[in-house]
Amino acid sequence: MSLLHIKGLRTHFQTEAGIIRAVDGVDLELESGRTLGIVGESGCGKSVTMLSVMRLIQPPGEIVAGRILFEGRDLLALNREEMRQVRGGDIGMVFQDPMTSLNPVLSVGEQIAEAIEVHKRMSRKRAWSMAIEAMERVSIPDAADRAKDYPHQFSGGMRQRIMIAMAIACKPRLLIADEPTTALDMTVQAQILNLLRDLQAENKMSIIVITHDLRVAAQLCHDLAVFYAGRVLERGNAEQILSNPGHPYTIALRNSIPGLPCPGERLQTIGGNPPNLIDEISGCVFHPRCSTARSSCSNLSPVERSVSDGRSLACSYHALGEM
Amino acid sequence: MSAYKLIEVRDLVKYFPVTSGVIRARKIGDVQAVDGVSFDIAAGHTMGLVGESGCGKSTLGRALLRLIEPTSGSIRYQGQDILRLSGRQMRPLRRKMQIIFQDPFASLNPRMTAARIISEPLEVHNIISVAERNLEIERLMSMVGLDPSHAGRYPHEFSSGQRQRIGIARALALQPSFIVADEPISALDVSIQAQILNLLVDLQMELGLAYLFISHDLNVVRYISHEVAVMYLGRIVERAPVESLFAKPRHPYTQALLAAAPGFGKDQRQGPVLEGDLPSPMNPPTGCRFHPRCPCAMGVCRHHDPLLEEMANGHAVACHLWSAYV
Ligand SMILES: Nc1ncnc2c1ncn2[C@@H]1O[C@H](COP(=O)(O)OP(=O)(O)OP(=O)(O)O)[C@@H](O)[C@H]1O
Ligand SMILES: Nc1ncnc2c1ncn2[C@@H]1O[C@H](COP(=O)(O)OP(=O)(O)O)[C@@H](O)[C@H]1O
Ligand code: SF4
Ligand code: SF4
Ligand SMILES: [Mg+2]
Ligand SMILES: [Mg+2]
Numbered sequence: 001m002s003l004l005h006i007k008g009l010r011t012h013f014q015t016e017a018g019i020i021r022a023v024d025g026v027d028l029e030l031e032s033g034r035t036l037g038i039v040g041e042s043g044c045g046k047s048v049t050m051l052s053v054m055r056l057i058q059p060p061g062e063i064v065a066g067r068i069l070f071e072g073r074d075l076l077a078l079n080r081e082e083m084r085q086v087r088g089g090d091i092g093m094v095f096q097d098p099m100t101s102l103n104p105v106l107s108v109g110e111q112i113a114e115a116i117e118v119h120k121r122m123s124r125k126r127a128w129s130m131a132i133e134a135m136e137r138v139s140i141p142d143a144a145d146r147a148k149d150y151p152h153q154f155s156g157g158m159r160q161r162i163m164i165a166m167a168i169a170c171k172p173r174l175l176i177a178d179e180p181t182t183a184l185d186m187t188v189q190a191q192i193l194n195l196l197r198d199l200q201a202e203n204k205m206s207i208i209v210i211t212h213d214l215r216v217a218a219q220l221c222h223d224l225a226v227f228y229a230g231r232v233l234e235r236g237n238a239e240q241i242l243s244n245p246g247h248p249y250t251i252a253l254r255n256s257i258p259g260l261p262c263p264g265e266r267l268q269t270i271g272g273n274p275p276n277l278i279d280e281i282s283g284c285v286f287h288p289r290c291s292t293a294r295s296s297c298s299n300l301s302p303v304e305r306s307v308s309d310g311r312s313l314a315c316s317y318h319a320l321g322e323m
Numbered sequence: 324m325s326a327y328k329l330i331e332v333r334d335l336v337k338y339f340p341v342t343s344g345v346i347r348a349r350k351i352g353d354v355q356a357v358d359g360v361s362f363d364i365a366a367g368h369t370m371g372l373v374g375e376s377g378c379g380k381s382t383l384g385r386a387l388l389r390l391i392e393p394t395s396g397s398i399r400y401q402g403q404d405i406l407r408l409s410g411r412q413m414r415p416l417r418r419k420m421q422i423i424f425q426d427p428f429a430s431l432n433p434r435m436t437a438a439r440i441i442s443e444p445l446e447v448h449n450i451i452s453v454a455e456r457n458l459e460i461e462r463l464m465s466m467v468g469l470d471p472s473h474a475g476r477y478p479h480e481f482s483s484g485q486r487q488r489i490g491i492a493r494a495l496a497l498q499p500s501f502i503v504a505d506e507p508i509s510a511l512d513v514s515i516q517a518q519i520l521n522l523l524v525d526l527q528m529e530l531g532l533a534y535l536f537i538s539h540d541l542n543v544v545r546y547i548s549h550e551v552a553v554m555y556l557g558r559i560v561e562r563a564p565v566e567s568l569f570a571k572p573r574h575p576y577t578q579a580l581l582a583a584a585p586g587f588g589k590d591q592r593q594g595p596v597l598e599g600d601l602p603s604p605m606n607p608p609t610g611c612r613f614h615p616r617c618p619c620a621m622g623v624c625r626h627h628d629p630l631l632e633e634m635a636n637g638h639a640v641a642c643h644l645w646s647a648y649v
Contacts, residue, residue: 213513215585258547266521273484
């Protein structure tokens, strides 16, 4: 049984301008002890998918279809109280913007302790010492003293560590990190990536990392899912996908990144712009920008098919080696 | 490309005074945002500028155009020290030096059409007749890959990549020879970044533009630059031709930055990762500013500030490890 299995998830937002199909038929699977990278351009539904897993979608948003199985239990069928135990207990999440997610008027130790008390019945004192333990696990020096400090007294990199400490304080089996390094400097980003890697090795925790940076995903992840317009266009082993991408979108995305192909060589581009999710695209969602589209691509919706050992992609014409 | 020095910067300093109190503001110190920076940019060439957030990249870029007034130092444009010029004398030079900003939305006036935004500099400088204006707008829009029939649209009607193209067209309107590009693609989607990078390279070839290209993404800088300067706490700590910098980084900070840059390597731990964060630029460390984080720091580093010294082949570094070799 996989740790997390998302089947046919659709999450839509009813707005004045129309229905935004933020997530429109997503299938994902994560085995225990592995790291899954979710990559794709901004607005393609990465965050909404994970917020759906946490059942944190607010109106006008709504999960309109699908199943989300965590250790075989359908999270969409749980009541509020059961879901509250899952959230932060079984599944920890680090949100996209660290400054907005920490309360500026509470010391960081209090915030972590509060998060622990939601899930575990224990004295304040015990929760406080667990909070310090969590801060030590994310390598905050002098954790016992620093726990009394407020968020603004920490640098951006340390605030991100504290967010991670809060998410892992109850030893969740799955950690979801939404763009954990995007706002950080390169050197600090490397520190956080190493931290995530260590946490996984030490605690046998599974991790889902959302990132728009393919290179971050390449370094950290066993598996990869490439999102586009609220869908998964390709998924499977990260190394294989990056060394030999199969879907025309994955190929184009990979070739548009400097440093690859050779430095100085002209970059390949993807024509046009990422889609807005209000206008429904008929056929393959990528067809308006696909350089290898055929005439039928504008009305034939590709179904996801598996191409090799656990790799699957959603393109009617291209599989591995056919390009 | 005949590579004469278009821009020569010497000992450039920009301090921001820091005050406390509201009523009787008292100066309590300076943020040493740029602290003694020297480099040249050749006509038609790109100088890439990298460094962590807050190290002074944008301040340097703005000071070069006198969008903020430097504290001291000199900036020569075609041999003429622009810091000695009056506002009036500066005017014709302003046309030659332009800037492109990071956020293509915030930097465009939402109430102006694309045509107005692009042609405004022409009107301000009064260098084109009304009759010629529309033709010129059309020419500029085509040059940056925008459809001239969209000239009447407002910024919100364009995508972020197209808005960045409008910003570039506006910068090009006065036919500059030097452009400061301050993180011009950081706010864009990955697929759009490549389009804008290619455009900037094409325009450089076509128009012989020189760029100061600011970015925190080493791969992007490597792609677009001829020379690269690495900044740390207001100083340039290493400067070299691009191949030399990436093949043989000499400063421990540059080495750490390169080690931290995500490449396409598979699941491997990154090399020696820098611990700690950038210290406050209000109170920089004594001696070498990098010494509290430097894995190679020696006794001398705590007290003596290393100078940026040129080694062979235009590779310059400010580090005591290398002073013996000069
Ligand atoms: N107007 C100002 N008043 C006071 N301090 C300032 C001002 N502008 C910039 N600074 C300070 O000067 C230093 C350099 O800032 P600058 O914006 O040049 O950094 P940067 O390298 O461009 O960073 P980033 O990568 O985040 O854009 C910072 O410590 C910043 O807080
Ligand atoms: N609260 C909301 N109301 C309306 N639309 C939303 C809301 N949150 C997200 N969306 C839309 O859903 C789509 C996917 O968003 P998101 O999952 O945040 O993208 P990303 O892949 O960058 O994380 C986008 O078009 C976004 O504008
Ligand atoms: S189905 Fe057609 S349009 Fe879609 S990715 Fe494949 S070839 Fe391109
Ligand atoms: S001068 Fe010393 S502290 Fe500074 S970078 Fe060189 S070795 Fe490190
Ligand atoms: Mg997001
Ligand atoms: Mg800046």
